[in-house]
Amino acid sequence: MKAKEVTLLTGFLGAGKTTLLNAVIEHFKETRFAIIENEIGEESIDAGLIVKGEDDIMELNNGCLCCSLNDNLYDLLNSLWDRKDSWDHLIIEATGIADPANIAHPFLTMDQVKRGYDLKRVICIVDAELIEDQLKDHEEAIRQIAFSDVILLNKTGQVSDAYLNELQGILKTINPFAETLVAAGRDFQIRKMFARERYANFYSNPKPVWSPKGMLNLTGATLPAGKTLLAVSGQHNKHEHSDIETILVKYKESMDAEQLEHRMMVFLILQSANVYRIKGVIYSRDFQSRLILQTVGKSLSITLGDLWMPEEIKESKIVVIGKNLKIYGFDKLFRTCLHTGSENTAH
Numbered sequence: 395m396k397a398k399e400v401t402l403l404t405g406f407l408g409a410g411k412t413t414l415l416n417a418v419i420e421h422f423k424e425t426r427f428a429i430i431e432n433e434i435g436e437e438s439i440d441a442g443l444i445v446k447g448e449d450d451i452m453e454l455n456n457g458c459l460c461c462s463l464n465d466n467l468y469d470l471l472n473s474l475w476d477r478k479d480s481w482d483h484l485i486i487e488a489t490g491i492a493d494p495a496n497i498a499h500p501f502l503t504m505d506q507v508k509r510g511y512d513l514k515r516v517i518c519i520v521d522a523e524l525i526e527d528q529l530k531d532h533e534e535a536i537r538q539i540a541f542s543d544v545i546l547l548n549k550t551g552q553v554s555d556a557y558l559n560e561l562q563g564i565l566k567t568i569n570p571f572a573e574t575l576v577a578a579g580r581d582f583q584i585r586k587m588f589a590r591e592r593y594a595n596f597y598s599n600p601k602p603v604w605s606p607k608g609m610l611n612l613t614g615a616t617l618p619a620g621k622t623l624l625a626v627s628g629q630h631n632k633h634e635h636s637d638i639e640t641i642l643v644k645y646k647e648s649m650d651a652e653q654l655e656h657r658m659m660v661f662l663i664l665q666s667a668n669v670y671r672i673k674g675v676i677y678s679r680d681f682q683s684r685l686i687l688q689t690v691g692k693s694l695s696i697t698l699g700d701l702w703m704p705e706e707i708k709e710s711k712i713v714v715i716g717k718n719l720k721i722y723g724f725d726k727l728f729r730t731c732l733h734t735g736s737e738n739t740a741h
C-alpha cells in the first residue's frame with residue numbers, strides 16, 4: 395500500500411493557518427482530507443472554524459504536538475491508518491508556537507511511520523505585517539521559517555511592495571531553500587504551494603523526543619466512519635520551550651456583542667502588548683449563530699459562525715494567548731460584556 399501524503403502547516407500565532415486550511419479544502423474539492431488540528435490550551439476553537447465537508451477533523455488539545463510529545467499522535471495515526479480507505483491526504487495544522495522540526499521528526503526518521511505516511515511538504519504561513527516583530531521576539535517564528543519548504547507571505551494588503559521585497563530578502567536569509575509565495579487577498583497560490591515537495595534529506599537532526607507506542611500496529615481505537623470529530627482530552631500542558639501561556643474563560647450567560655466589540659477595541663488599543671492572540675466562540679442571545687471573536691496583534695474581528703443546534707449547550711469560551719496573563723483582568727473584562735451584569739464568574 396502506498397504511503398499517504400502528509401502536509402504540515404505551520405506559522406506563528408494568527409498568521410492565517412486555519413484560513414489557508416479552509417481554502418485548501420475548498421480548492422481540492424475531490425480530495426478527502428484527514429486533518430489533525432493541534433491547539434494550545436485545553437479547548438479547541440479552531441476545529442469549529444474549519445469548513446466541514448467529508449473530511450475527518452481530529453483535535454489534539456492536550457499540549458503542543460512539538461513538545462508535549464505524547465502517544466496521542468501515534469494513537470491518531472494508528473486509528474487513521476485503520477480507515478485509510480476513507481481519506482487521501484493528511485494535513486496537520488500545528489500550533490502557532492510549534493517547532494515543526496519536532497513534529498516532522500517521526501515522519502522523517504521512523505520506518506513504521508514512513509511506511510504509512512509520506513511527509514511531502516512543510517508550509518509556513520507568515521503575517522507580513524507582524525513577522526518582523528515576531529522574528530525579533532520569538533525563536534519559534536524563526537524555526538518555523540527555517541524548516542519549511544514553502545513560505546506563504548499572507549496579509550500583504552497593508553504593506554507596500556517595497557517592504558514585501560525587503561521581507562522576502564529577510565526570509566531568504568533565514569531559509570534560502572524555501573520557495574516564497576505571496577498571497578494576494580484570498581489567493582493563496584494553492585496549486586503552486588502543493589506542487590512543491592520537500593528536498594529529500596534536507597532536514598538536519600531534529601532532536602528525538604517522542605517514544606512511540608504500537609505505531610501502525612493496526613490495533614488503535616477504531617473511529618466511526620464518515621465525518622468524525624475526535625477530541626483527545628487530557629490535561630493542559632504548558633508549552634515547554636516558551637514563556638507563552640494561555641488562559642481559558644467560559645460563560646454560560648449571553649454576551650452583548652456591541653459591548654464586546656467596544657471593550658475589545660479599547661483593550662487592543664491600550665493594553666494588548668502582552669497578548670498575541672485571542673480566539674473565542676461567543677454566545678449572544680441576539681444571534682441565532684455563534685459569534686467568532688478573534689484578535690491578532692491589534693486587529694479585531696467578530697464574525698458569525700455556525701448556527702446553534704437546539705440540543706447544544708450555549709456558552710462562550712475564549713482562549714487568550716500571551717505572556718504574563720492575569721486571568722482576573724480578563725474575566726473582569728469579559729464579565730462586563732455579559733447581558734446579566736457583573737455577578738457572573740468565569741468557570
Ligand SMILES: Nc1nc2c(ncn2[C@@H]2O[C@H](COP(=O)(O)OP(=O)(O)OP(=O)(O)O)[C@@H](O)[C@H]2O)c(=O)[nH]1
Binds near residue numbers: 412671689
Ligand atoms: N486582513 C487579513 N486577515 C486575515 C487574512 N488571513 C487570515 N486573516 C485573519 O487573521 C485571523 C487569524 O487567522 P487564522 O486563520 O485563524 O490564523 P491561525 O494561524 O490559524 O491562528 P492560530 O491557530 O491561533 O495560530 C482571523 O481573524 C482571520 O480572519 C488575510 O489574508 N488578511
